[in-house]
Amino acid sequence: MNMIKRNIIIALLICVGVADLAATVHKGKKGVILSEQSLRDKVKGAWAGQTLGCSYGGPTEFKFLGTIIQDHVPIPWDKHRVKYWYDVFPGLYDDVYVDLTFVEVFEKCGLDAPIDSFATAFKQKEYPLWHANQMSRYNLLQGMKAPESGYWKNNPHAHCIDFQIEADFAGIMSPGMPNQAAEICDRTGHIMSYGEGWYGGVYVAAMYSLAYVSDDVEYIVKEALKVIPEESDFHKCMSDVIRWHKKYPKDWKRTWFELQNKWSEEISCPEGIHNSFNIGTKINGAYILLGLLYGQGDFTKTIDISTRAGQDSDCNPASAAGILGTMIGYSNIPEYWKEALCDVEDIPFSHTYMSLNKAYDITYNHACAMLKKYGNEQIGTDFIIKKKSIKPVALEIAFENLKVGDKLSVEKSIDDVNPFSFEGTGLVVKGYVAGGLPAEYTTEMEVYMDGKLYETTYLPQNNNHRKCELFFCYDRPVGKHTVTFKWKNPVANGKIWITEIITYTEK
Known part of the structure; x- marks a missing residue:
């Protein structure tokens, strides 16, 4: 009976234009069929991509400030590079272990876990943190509650990159559901961020979410931006990247220079004032887009461009590679990159019980639960993910005037x-x-x-x-x-x- 029902639904979907797993939502389709195998592959590709991007950019992090890493500058890579960072500097993976703290909360408390559960888990962790994350943990340890801990008048780093680098989980567990990813970001991202700092995480999560249901990078980048209010500087900056990519489609460095000219000023993070150091969400978020748009779906080019844009050059390729890894799936990440994960997939990240293999399995379960909770029908082992209009989140302005x-x-x-x-x-x-x-x-x-x-x-x-x-x-x-x-x-x-x-x- 299930097979008959499944065939009928597939036939109906074909009538409205959805015929296979490669179907995308940007051509007026009504939904996307995602098999269990494909869903697992994309979840795995997301976490693997994030870890690989972070590892590749590790040697260059904040060593190239306000300048491009030129093509002739070598960036070392070999199959033991990820294990090297696990052993020598596990704090490199703040991109991942803060993510996994929130995954642990969902696993313990369920999909409706409140902000206090995330804040409590976050403040109790003893892993290294910096900028907005560290100021938030300080605030929480001093008795302040979330979301006040991330509000800009209580946190000078509210516009820093922190939530942008750790919102991946919200998109990974929300396949084809960017609105739900944004709601998860509201419960977690305001612990440490506000305004642009929060928008960066919401946007990254929305791109992860849409990467499940589209194989078109340009569509993912543009469509996900609908979740950000148009009045915000963050939206304007990302729109500029998209516009400049169209104007200079073969020259990412020209777009980089346009970004530097218009969006590189820093007025919030104290370390970036009158300094070439820039850990702001806008400029680093733009470097994620450089990798995605100019990488053209090529995993190596995507990682390399986001890294060579400089500044937070481990976090930006981590986000770009994670989003692309979701789109193409783990099975399509080149072996040249994947072989570096073999040494570490069962090793927990710093101060968590989560290894990559556990993250793959647990986040897959969370993704399935989210799909069911929000009305996406499951027929046999296939999910039919419905297309819904993306709603912008509320306008937030920090450091105003x-x-x-x-x-x-x-x-x-x-x-x-x-x-x-x-x-x-x-x-x-x-x-x-x-x-x-x-x-x-x-x-x-x-x-x-x-x-x-x-x-x-x-x-x-x-x-x-x-x-x-x-x-x-x-x-x-x-x-x-x-x-x-x-x-x-x-x-x-x-x-x-x-x-x-x-x-x-x-x-």
């Missing part, structure tokens, strides 16, 4: 600068606590603004619990302000050092 006023290199202790003044509406103070302090020690520092206590900030020595900056605020009225720091629990030989002061004014 702010511009960088000044950046001062200081290299003085707080005793040598108290009090100091600044003109503007916002302030970020970078620095650190030093003096051979015990690992369990936490500095307590009061911050006075214009003579009144503004906040008491806590500065743990534990590197995984650290605060990324000594102090920041973005909500002062326009004008001149005086700042004073007071160390509440000083210890012998200890010093609180200030390295940089960044001020913001209104546009």
Whole structure:
């Protein structure tokens, strides 16, 4: 009976234009048939591609800032390269292990797991984190709840790349369902990101989702962008990449230069202010598109171009290769790349119980459950994935009406600068606590603004619990302000050092 029903449905789908697994949704089709074998292959291709892209770009990460990695510069690769990174620097795979933390939560708590479940799991992990992720973990450990932990006034790194590199799981578990992928991103991405930082993850997840139901890279890139509000700078930047690709279809470097000219300015991440370093979501998201569009479905070209665009050059090829790996499936990734996974597929990623082989199986199960939950019919071992209109997520604007006023290199202790003044509406103070302090020690520092206590900030020595900056605020009225720091629990030989002061004014 099932076979009869299946044949009838297939016949009906053929009548509306869906005839085989290669069918895509961009030609007016009503749905796509995805077999169990194909679904498994694509899930596996997603995780494998992400891991391979990250491994390939590892040697170049943030070594080429505001410049292309020229073709004559060799990037080493061999069949033991992935195992090398597993052994020498497992923190390279923050792209993957944060993803897998959220996969673990879904496995434990089900598809409707609330944001608090993800935030709790995230803050308890002791793997290395940076930028928006680390600031979010600090906020959570200090008692702040999500999504406040990722909101830009609580997290100067809210526009950083962090969620863009770890939203893969949301798309991998949502085959052909970009709206559902975006909803998962809402529950997870706002833990550490807001505005552009969140949009990067939503867009990447949507591309993964559509890569299950289309074999056309250009369609995937364009269609997925519908999930992002057109008014946002992130949408405008990605649209520019698409437009420039059409104008310069054979020259990715020309498009790279256009991006550098228009979109490379950084006003949020303190490390990128007046600096060639750029960990912003927009520019790095654009480099993902460079690989996808100019790679033309070729796995090697896709990874290489996203890497040679520079900046976060392990994360960007990881996203590009993961999306392409989903589209073509694991079975179509060249053996030259896949053989490097043989040494590691049963080794758990840092501070997780998840290996690649477990990720393949568990995410496949989650994908099947999502397909069933959202009304995609299963006939035998085949899923019929329905086409639905993509809805844009809500508009979010961070660092609104702010511009960088000044950046001062200081290299003085707080005793040598108290009090100091600044003109503007916002302030970020970078620095650190030093003096051979015990690992369990936490500095307590009061911050006075214009003579009144503004906040008491806590500065743990534990590197995984650290605060990324000594102090920041973005909500002062326009004008001149005086700042004073007071160390509440000083210890012998200890010093609180200030390295940089960044001020913001209104546009």
